[in-house]
Amino acid sequence: xxxxxxxxxxxxxxxxxxxxxxxxxxxxxxxxxxxxxxxxxxxxxxxxxxxxxxxxxxxxxxxxxxxxxxxxxxxxxxxxxxxxxxxxxxxxxxxxxxxxxxxxxxxxxxxxxxxxxxxxxxxxxxxxxxxxxxxxxxxxxxxxxxxxxxxxxxxxxxxxxxxxxxxxxxxxxxxxxxxxxxxxxxxxxxxxxxxxxxxxxxxxxxxxxxxxxxxxxxxxxxxxxxxxxxxxxxxxxxxxxxxxxxxxxxxxxxxxxxxxxxxxx
Amino acid sequence: xxxxxxxxxxxxxxxxxxxxxxxxxxxxxxxxxxxxxxxxxxxxxxxxxxxxxxxxxxxxxxxxxxxxxxxxxxxxxxxxxxxxxxxxxxxxxxxxxxxxxxxxxxxxxxxxxxxxxxxxxxxxxxxxxxxxxxxxxxxxxxxxxxxxxxxxxxxxxxxxxxxxxxxxxxxxxxxxxxxxxxxxxxxxxxxxxxxxxxxxxxxxxxxxxxxxxxxxxxxxxxxxxxxxxxxxxxxxxxxxxxxxxxxxxxxxxxxxxxxxx
Numbered sequence: 001x002x003x004x005x006x007x008x009x010x011x012x013x014x015x016x017x018x019x020x021x022x023x024x025x026x027x028x029x030x031x032x033x034x035x036x037x038x039x040x041x042x043x044x045x046x047x048x049x050x051x052x053x054x055x056x057x058x059x060x061x062x063x064x065x066x067x068x069x070x071x072x073x074x075x076x077x078x079x080x081x082x083x084x085x086x087x088x089x090x091x092x093x094x095x096x097x098x099x100x101x102x103x104x105x106x107x108x109x110x111x112x113x114x115x116x117x118x119x120x121x122x123x124x125x126x127x128x129x130x131x132x133x134x135x136x137x138x139x140x141x142x143x144x145x146x147x148x149x150x151x152x153x154x155x156x157x158x159x160x161x162x163x164x165x166x167x168x169x170x171x172x173x174x175x176x177x178x179x180x181x182x183x184x185x186x187x188x189x190x191x192x193x194x195x196x197x198x199x200x201x202x203x204x205x206x207x208x209x210x211x212x213x214x215x216x217x218x219x220x221x222x223x224x225x226x227x228x229x230x231x232x233x234x235x236x237x238x239x240x241x242x243x244x245x246x247x248x249x250x251x252x253x254x255x256x257x258x259x260x261x262x263x264x265x
Numbered sequence: 266x267x268x269x270x271x272x273x274x275x276x277x278x279x280x281x282x283x284x285x286x287x288x289x290x291x292x293x294x295x296x297x298x299x300x301x302x303x304x305x306x307x308x309x310x311x312x313x314x315x316x317x318x319x320x321x322x323x324x325x326x327x328x329x330x331x332x333x334x335x336x337x338x339x340x341x342x343x344x345x346x347x348x349x350x351x352x353x354x355x356x357x358x359x360x361x362x363x364x365x366x367x368x369x370x371x372x373x374x375x376x377x378x379x380x381x382x383x384x385x386x387x388x389x390x391x392x393x394x395x396x397x398x399x400x401x402x403x404x405x406x407x408x409x410x411x412x413x414x415x416x417x418x419x420x421x422x423x424x425x426x427x428x429x430x431x432x433x434x435x436x437x438x439x440x441x442x443x444x445x446x447x448x449x450x451x452x453x454x455x456x457x458x459x460x461x462x463x464x465x466x467x468x469x470x471x472x473x474x475x476x477x478x479x480x481x482x483x484x485x486x487x488x489x490x491x492x493x494x495x496x497x498x499x500x501x502x503x504x505x506x507x508x509x510x511x512x513x514x515x516x517x518x519x520x521x522x523x524x525x526x
Binding site for chain 1: 423424426427428429430431432433437441442445446448520521522523
């Protein structure tokens with residue numbers, strides 16, 4: 001739908017992240033094609049798309065794990081000493097050889113934060129994620145949902161400018177996913193960091209996001225950006241009864257349907 | 266402590282009990298067979314008569330002397346072979362060029378039975394302590410190096426991504442990811458290495474040594490004092506058993522994240 005030109009839509013608030021004409025090629029294959037977006041400060045930005053649309057690649061580029069082929073990324077107002085981003089990875093990414101506490105403290109320790117500060121912050125986020133009781137457990141003693149909570153605590157405790165989340169709940173069962181979505185929103189409401197959240201679940205995108213970018217596959221392009229009208233704080237269960245919820249989910253499916261069919265043919 | 270934890274502890278205790286029960290059962294069956302004349306006691310003396318010889322050599326201090334000599338060589342050889350092997354193995358795991366360079370050398374020399382290079386070692390290092398220690402060092406080197414490399418290589422890429430995303434430097438990556446991630450493999454290598462070291466020290470001490478368990482067994486053969494030979498065999502078995510137990514305990518302490526098994 002949109003390729004090239006100005007950003008898909010101008011943000012109302014000052015942009016925290018400004019991605020301009022980002023292109024990523026693997027050899028001759030185009031993974032991401034000329035993506036331009038502004039992501040507003042303090043917003044929860046969700047990218048949804050079929051598998052293979054390059055959404056994880058986009059996140060990895062934002063997180064500095066992969067290089068882009070062309071384009072620009074500006075992250076505004078990066079304070080000195082504060083890390084630019086933390087990533088919550090898909091699947092198990094917490095270190096099996098560290099306790100819950102040490103995992104949560106990892107980012108702070110890597111940037112040599114004072115011990116007292118580290119302790120206070122880690123304590124706070126373990127409390128917010130309901131992990132205080134498990135501080136001295138090792139990951140193998142925890143369930144999948146608990147391990148993903150540790151990953152979230154680790155990312156938040158690092159106090160980054162932006163939070164990048166790559167399908168953090170995709171490996172969880174339905175109930176756990178719903179619970180963690182609610183918890184994530186609750187923690188996020190505290191200080192509203194700018195979040196970029198990747199998912200393939202339309203429901204998850206609508207439940208969590210302020211704005212949703214729908215991506216098309218091969219090559220990965222920004223198809224459309226949709227505003228989600230729900231007010232904060234949200235209740236992830238009550239939200240589903242809202243008539244607007246069904247509408248917006250249906251609308252996004254409309255955009256994705258072509259993609260899924262195209263990928264199949 | 267919850268029920269799960271209690272059950273797990275009980276299971277662990279039970280496993281340890283079973284570990285002790287099987288060798289005791291074997292000794293008991295042997296004693297009965299010897300007493301009943303089911304086996305030739307010239308070659309297979311009853312455990313009780315071996316025990317008498319054992320007590321005698323304990324009393325004279327002979328056994329302790331040999332055991333200590335063997336342990337000392339084992340320890341020095343272990344450090345001499347294991348420490349460089351650990352460093353090299355981890356570097357090989359991290360660096361592709363180093364791996365490409367060293368891998369063929371290890372692949373070419375690893376299959377040579379270590380005992381078969383004994384004459385060469387004697388030739389180079391003489392009949393003294395050096396040759397014994399070198400034999401152990403060579404035996405320990407391979408399994409530790411090979412397992413350390415494999416241990417680093419099997420670390421899930423996602424952990425390295427995590428390190429990178431949290432700006433972990435080279436040293437921090439090594440300290441907080443590569444080393445602990447490879448540790449379970451390294452411990453396996455150490456156990457294999459110690460086992461091989463024990464084999465080689467016994468063989469090495471049979472040639473040109475004047476002390477050690479290997480020497481004790483060999484000299485017992487030369488004088489046909491079969492009981493003493495068994496004392497030596499028993500001693501070396503006990504050393505192996507004790508070292509394995511100690512290493513398992515060390516493993517439990519330094520790798521607390523390994524699922525209880």
